[in-house]
Amino acid sequence: MDKSWFQKSRDVGWLKSKYFNDDAKRIYLKKGEVLLRPNSYNDKLYLICKGVLKGYIEDEHGELFEIFNSSNDMFVGVYSFFSSEHKSYSTVVAAEDTVLGYIDHSQAAVASPDFAQHFLPVVVNEIYLRQLLAGQMSLERQAAMKKLAETEKMSTLGQLAAGIAHELNNAIGVVHRNTELLAQSLKEYFELKEPGLFSFFTKSLERGQRHSSSFIRERRKEIEQKYKLSARIAKQLAKANVENEQIEQLLKSGLHEFKPIQFLIDTGVSLHDMNVASTQAAHVVKSVRELGNTQKITLVETDINETIREALSLTKNMLLGIKLSIVTEVEGKLLANPGDLVQVWVNLIKNACESLKHEKTQQPEIEIKTWEENKTYNVCITDNGPGISADLLPRIFQPNVTTKVDGLSFGLGLGLSILKKIVESYQGAVSVSSQPGRTSFIVQLPKKI
Amino acid sequence: MEKIVIVIIEDQREVLEAIARDLATFEDTFMIEECDSADEAGELMETLDSEGDYVALIISDHIMPGKSGVDFLIEMNEDPRFESTKKILLTGLATHQDTINAINNAAIDRYIEKPWNQTNLINYVKELITDYILKKGIDYTPYVHHLNQTTLLNKLRNNP
Structure with a gap:
């Protein structure tokens, strides 16, 4: 075998000067012009002198997928x-203005026995490129x-959660x-039956047991000592929030009169607690359903603080043991899909909790702050955790960057890249700053309604 | 007469209220102390100890802001003053590891899952308080209506 042709044929410059030197055989394509179509007849081999050609295949829906991208000194049309x-x-298609040289079957050179030898490396290279592409595609697949x-x-999981949420709802x-109904009926009944004591019921129904356990203990001791009462009675009086004057009255008229008062208070507190608990449960259920609703693009007037509250009720479990402070300086309303916003907050809160x-x-502490500035709503979620390492910080919003996701975390978590996309779909922005002990994510949403 | 105390620790007000209400039947004889954090309970334990009261039983939630229930119970277990105090962990959210920790290092006497059942809760409390009173050698006669009769009878049979 003649070594010199083999070496020469691997040199595009040599092939170019030997086969593509005819200035008459040039094609000039404007950007966007189509050179070949699938199944179109082609008996030319093209060499790109200058420019870029891109190859696409079409799926059954007419959508185009890029399969190659060739530039200067590369061959196109090898197979055909x-x-x-x-x-x-x-x-x-020409991706930019492109100049092509070509040879075709009408040329004598093509018929010469050397031709196939000279182009063997080009063909091998073509096979190699395809092999590479196939390998890459299989990995991607x-x-x-x-x-x-x-x-x-x-x-x-999401569907399951939505199903359960529906049932629970x-x-x-x-x-x-029924709690509300019961409270209302009892209110009417007590008003009629116990007009003098009625206020004990309504007060505890409205406020529940609002004193701290340590306050009640102090007050109990006070009552115990001041009126020489048993610890049990003193505790009941302390819990019922009965003032000294009223205690003195009760002592005069006999402590048995405290019994109906206590009954009214207990009933009121019970109903209050049931109300609080069922409202909370309803809230969680609503939030789960809304979270599942993000596919539908329905924009409604949405209260930012309300979506934060929903996110908090969804993440209540994670937040246990973490000191939470919420500063809302703004009554923020904007047009949005509430589910989107809930999802954003849930993610940020969840990340903060996980890091803590x-x-x-x-x-551990988490602070959530909202404020308005230059017609933009700002929501800042800060934790006092270890922070995000400096090398990760600039890439934190890129896809495929993760701090850690171990196992199923109930399907609420999304990458920060998706979070960013959601925020950007509202023409908003999200930014982060982090140092050990203070990591803040700030979400900015333009105010327009 | 010495005071026998049951301490309940639970950070959620409504739940604390509900546990206390379920155990109200004991209040004619025992003192029930409610705390909304482990730290508050820690202070209370000091006060009770200095006043010479008996803490027969601690019922604690696990996950709370500040100190966790298991950590608090471990501290109590390691404190010789409260060595005999019975401990119940009442929680809906303890991990496997927390539970192992609670059994091995806090020597809890009972693990109760939320939501609890009132009858069972009362029975467990009865049983544990009976154990405590017998172990401490406290005269049980004033408390007999709140004690577990089987445990009491067995004890009498063995040490007439």
Whole structure:
């Protein structure tokens, strides 16, 4: 075998000068012009002198997928030129103004026995490139399948959660409604039967047991000592928030009169607590349903603080043991899908909680602050955890960057990249600053309604 | 007469109220102390100890702001003054690890899951207080109506 042709043929410059030196055989394409279409006849082999060509294949819906991107000194049309049927398999478009040189089957050079030898390396290279592409695609496919399985798991969980939420919604609705009904009927009944003591009921119904356990203990001791009463009675009086004057009255008229008072107070507090608990449960259920609702694009007037409250009720479990302070300086309303915003807050709160718990931060705290500035609502969620490392910080909103996701976390968590997309869909922005002991995420949403 | 105390620790006001209400039947004889944090309970334990009262039983939630229930119970377990005090962990949210920790290091006597059942809760409290009173050698006669009769009888049979 003649070594010199083999070496020469691997040199594009040599091939170019030997086969593509005819200035008459030039094609000038404007950006966007189509060179080949699938199944169109092609008996030319093209060399890109200057410019970029992109190849696409089309799926059954007419959507185009890029399969190659060739620039200076690369060959195009290798398959259709060398195959017997001379048919292009892809759409080839100029990605910018492009100059092509070409040879075709009418040329004598093509018929010469050297020709195939000279172009062997070009063909091999073409095979190699395709092999590479196939390998890459198969890897991508594997990754996509994995992601799909993950997504499906999440979506199954989401559907399950929505189903449970729906069932619970009905049940909790009954409890909630009947609590209110019962409170109302008892109110009317007591008003009629016990007009003098009626206020004990309404007060405890409205406020519940609002004194701290330590306050009650202090007050109990006070009553115990001052009136020489047993600890048990003193505690009941302290819990019932009975003033000294009233205690003195009771002592005069006999302590048995305290019994109905205590009954009214206990009933009121019970109903109050039931109301609080069922409202909370209803809230959680509503939030879960709204979270599942993010697909539908329905924009409604949304209260930012309300969405924060919903996010907090969804993350209540995670927040246990963490000191939470909320500063809302704004009555923020904007047009949004409440589910989107809830999802954003849930994610940020969840990240903060995980970071605090993961590093076992002492006296963990989360602060949520909202304020308005230059017609923009700002929501800042700050934790006192270990912070995000400096090398990760600039990339934190990029896809595929994760701090950690261990196992299923109830399908509420999304990457920060998706969170960013959601915020940006409202023309908003999200930014982060972090140092050990203070990590803040600020979400800015333009105010327009 | 010495005072026998049951301490309840629970950070959620409504739940604390509900536990106390379920145990109100004991209040004619025992003192029930309610605390909304482990720290408050820690201070209370000091006061009770200095006043010479008996803390027969602590019923604690686990996950609370500040000190966790298990951590508090471990402290109590390691404090010789409260060595005999009975301990119930009443929680809906303890991990596997927390539970192991509670059994091994806090020597809890009972683990109760939320939501609890009133009858069961009362029975457990009865049983544990009976154990406590017998172990401490306190005269049980004033409390007999709140004690577990089987445990009491067995004890009498063995030490007439």
